[in-house]
Amino acid sequence: MDKELIRKALGANIVEELGLGILPEEQKINMLAAVTELIGVRLMARVHEALPEGDREAFVKSVEGGSPETLFPWLKERGVDFDQLLLEEIAKAKEDLKKRAQAVK
Amino acid sequence: MTERIPASSGPEEQLPSVLEAGLKRRGIELPKQEEPQALKTQEGNELKTSREIAHERAEKIAATEKTEAETTHFFLRRKGIPDEPRADAGGAPEAPEARPSIEVLKEQLDAARDEFLKTEKEYGDGTRASDELADRYYDARDAYERARAEYVAEDVLKYVREETEILEQRVDAGEAKGVFEKLHGAWGWLSEKNMGKVWDPESRILKIGARMVNLRTAISGALIGAAWMIPGAGVGVLAARQALAGAGMTFMAYDLQRKYAEVKAADVSKLDKLAPQEVAEKFHALAALAKLKGSWQGLEGAREKLRERYERDMAIAVAWGMDLQGYTWELADKEQKKEGARKWRAVGAGVLGGLGLAGLRHFAFGADVAAGVKAPAPGLPPVHEGMTPLPSEDVPKITAAISASEAIKNATEFSVPFQPGESPLHEARKALALYLSEDESQAFRALSPAEKLWAEERLWKLTQEQLKAAGALKDVWQPGDQIAFKKEAVQQALSELQQKFDSPEKLKALAENLRDHVGKVDWKRYAVAAGHGAWEGDTGVRFRVSTADILREPKANERMLDALLEEARRYPGITVPGEEAGTLLGTPGGAGTPHFEYSFEDGTVVSAEEAARLELVRDKLAEAVSGLDAGEYNAIRTMRVSDILKKSFWQLTDETRWPEGTRQTHVDIMNRLHLKDRIKAAFEALPEQSRADVGGLDVHDFIRTYLLKGGTKV
Numbered sequence: 066m067d068k069e070l071i072r073k074a075l076g077a078n079i080v081e082e083l084g085l086g087i088l089p090e091e092q093k094i095n096m097l098a099a100v101t102e103l104i105g106v107r108l109m110a111r112v113h114e115a116l117p118e119g120d121r122e123a124f125v126k127s128v129e130g131g132s133p134e135t136l137f138p139w140l141k142e143r144g145v146d147f148d149q150l151l152l153e154e155i156a157k158a159k160e161d162l163k164k165r166a167q168a169v170k
Numbered sequence: 171m172t173e174r175i176p177a178s179s180g181p182e183e184q185l186p187s188v189l190e191a192g193l194k195r196r197g198i199e200l201p202k203q204e205e206p207q208a209l210k211t212q213e214g215n216e217l218k219t220s221r222e223i224a225h226e227r228a229e230k231i232a233a234t235e236k237t238e239a240e241t242t243h244f245f246l247r248r249k250g251i252p253d254e255p256r257a258d259a260g261g262a263p264e265a266p267e268a269r270p271s272i273e274v275l276k277e278q279l280d281a282a283r284d285e286f287l288k289t290e291k292e293y294g295d296g297t298r299a300s301d302e303l304a305d306r307y308y309d310a311r312d313a314y315e316r317a318r319a320e321y322v323a324e325d326v327l328k329y330v331r332e333e334t335e336i337l338e339q340r341v342d343a344g345e346a347k348g349v350f351e352k353l354h355g356a357w358g359w360l361s362e363k364n365m366g367k368v369w370d371p372e373s374r375i376l377k378i379g380a381r382m383v384n385l386r387t388a389i390s391g392a393l394i395g396a397a398w399m400i401p402g403a404g405v406g407v408l409a410a411r412q413a414l415a416g417a418g419m420t421f422m423a424y425d426l427q428r429k430y431a432e433v434k435a436a437d438v439s440k441l442d443k444l445a446p447q448e449v450a451e452k453f454h455a456l457a458a459l460a461k462l463k464g465s466w467q468g469l470e471g472a473r474e475k476l477r478e479r480y481e482r483d484m485a486i487a488v489a490w491g492m493d494l495q496g497y498t499w500e501l502a503d504k505e506q507k508k509e510g511a512r513k514w515r516a517v518g519a520g521v522l523g524g525l526g527l528a529g530l531r532h533f534a535f536g537a538d539v540a541a542g543v544k545a546p547a548p549g550l551p552p553v554h555e556g557m558t559p560l561p562s563e564d565v566p567k568i569t570a571a572i573s574a575s576e577a578i579k580n581a582t583e584f585s586v587p588f589q590p591g592e593s594p595l596h597e598a599r600k601a602l603a604l605y606l607s608e609d610e611s612q613a614f615r616a617l618s619p620a621e622k623l624w625a626e627e628r629l630w631k632l633t634q635e636q637l638k639a640a641g642a643l644k645d646v647w648q649p650g651d652q653i654a655f656k657k658e659a660v661q662q663a664l665s666e667l668q669q670k671f672d673s674p675e676k677l678k679a680l681a682e683n684l685r686d687h688v689g690k691v692d693w694k695r696y697a698v699a700a701g702h703g704a705w706e707g708d709t710g711v712r713f714r715v716s717t718a719d720i721l722r723e724p725k726a727n728e729r730m731l732d733a734l735l736e737e738a739r740r741y742p743g744i745t746v747p748g749e750e751a752g753t754l755l756g757t758p759g760g761a762g763t764p765h766f767e768y769s770f771e772d773g774t775v776v777s778a779e780e781a782a783r784l785e786l787v788r789d790k791l792a793e794a795v796s797g798l799d800a801g802e803y804n805a806i807r808t809m810r811v812s813d814i815l816k817k818s819f820w821q822l823t824d825e826t827r828w829p830e831g832t833r834q835t836h837v838d839i840m841n842r843l844h845l846k847d848r849i850k851a852a853f854e855a856l857p858e859q860s861r862a863d864v865g866g867l868d869v870h871d872f873i874r875t876y877l878l879k880g881g882t883k884v
Contacts, residue, residue, distance in 0.1 A: 078394045083326070151389075
């Protein structure tokens, strides 16, 4: 796996990168929770898009009533690298937010 | 060709329904916003690009916020969770506070920036500023920093809303309507599943750690740099390094929200009544809180109590092949009664409690334990319903552990080999630890560190005399040499200790006398579990430097410590001990006192005092304590102190402009200003007559000399 991607996704504390350390904890937590939700939904969409068209409906159904034990091997069989997508989405969100914050003087 | 997708219509147009639903499930409520009627006009089925959609959304959001700024501005509100009790409010829950709109925040930011700029001009380099002006300057700076943070935080939420809208439209445009809702439902389902069963790291203890991680936690953790929670083979190195330290580094935004008030209070009074899983969650939530606060200040007591209990639970769960969800003290208690106290002790009920996770790893997975043991253990714990059975390959490990405990119990002497960097006192400490681990009398189980220090010194004296009499005393001990400490000598040393310090006053005096020495010992290294010392899993003695040892400044925060650790990792030829074992010393999962350690793998061993004087170490420390990253530091390291004191935030002239060629973000510049403040404080503490000379030093030499302890005047 791309080390640079790993570094981007996992390497920095977004609270510090955005200069939000001064805020109350609750505000930071709420912000993180909101960003986490966005990343999660984006991740699901990426997985969905990465699947062959014929498997997409099955994916939606499987996550409604399936289990992670079967889901992850199922995705792997279809060439979906879940970890990669996860890291990409985290890195993207971090990068987007950093850029926005850097524009604020 | 630009992809064009149809804009969605209908109820999903409302702000941001799916995100709102997801957050609501987690107890966070987005207040309803009614869009102005004009904005509800349908765009029809015309095709639009993502950019167009984003632009329109941004305009809508801005318009909506502007319209509703006074009453229903978008903000996140926790629901169903009592607000943090406040001392001045008698603990009564507060009504959610309406936050100002982003436009209002922008105005506040502009005003705060203008005030800061004005004050900074008056303040200059600060060397001739009055106290009143200095106060105004720092107040203005703080106000500006806070106003900016408020604005950026709001902007983050705006970004989330915009992106959610765009995603929703994009997904539903390409699929049957409602797919986005289903995907969001899928996320809600998957995000809370425990990843332990699907993430399959090689180490069993990592699996146990993973069982407490769900995807939401992993993502929240990644956002604040807690890397280990991301399941994936590609992050194995990071995971291996941080997972075992994860006891203190884990983060659960969701759990923290739910348990915020409880965690904030750091209430550990009912610890005995909590199930292991609850302890783990509480511990992780507390760690997350500290991470967000940027400090453990005020939480240390709760941390230590939780850590001790957590590590004990983990130890027993590992030993009995259970995960924390399936494990309860009642079950463990039954096992204890069935299997007998001896074997129970052998798997480490009391001993492992103080060992820490590095020791657990050694205990559970140490190669030396497994090696050469073939026979299955008699009387191993039976498998209960709801328990994860021990893999068959672990059975010999338990057997070996019991055998090792027996060996210590029956030993007449303790022969412990020297490891790099150790002196005879280290070996005496090990011998004492081994003896105490199997001391059935329990008389010395509660020895304080000071008492142990006294006893080990006495033990070495006694042994030294014996070796001298036998002609076996050496002047220099090499790694691999062994000293045999007689059990009688250990008992004699302990007996003398008991006689000599037979009152609380004497014990108090002893503790006072040895206070400095006690703090320099990494006691976790001398914990014993299942007949093995934690030292068996490392490469010898490292020197240890606490932040208090390094910095002249009275306050050294956790962030500084993190910087030091990172620096240590990068340093060629120096490794941070514990990396291999997975412990991150100096973090909450490690010892109580913030510290970091270096070890020299090439065999060069130095004392802490010597190491702190090494040029290469001091160079690196100077960079680390600056609080800047390498690029930033290199840009200013050769700058004269008198020049850096003139630098400002706004960089209006060459004189006040920071060096170019590095990033110039707000955060970077604030970090530089903070360093400038520290330099200024140290500079102003100097006698006036020496300031002119010192002002000519470069930044690097100044830090080495005046911010680090032990600096030599240049």
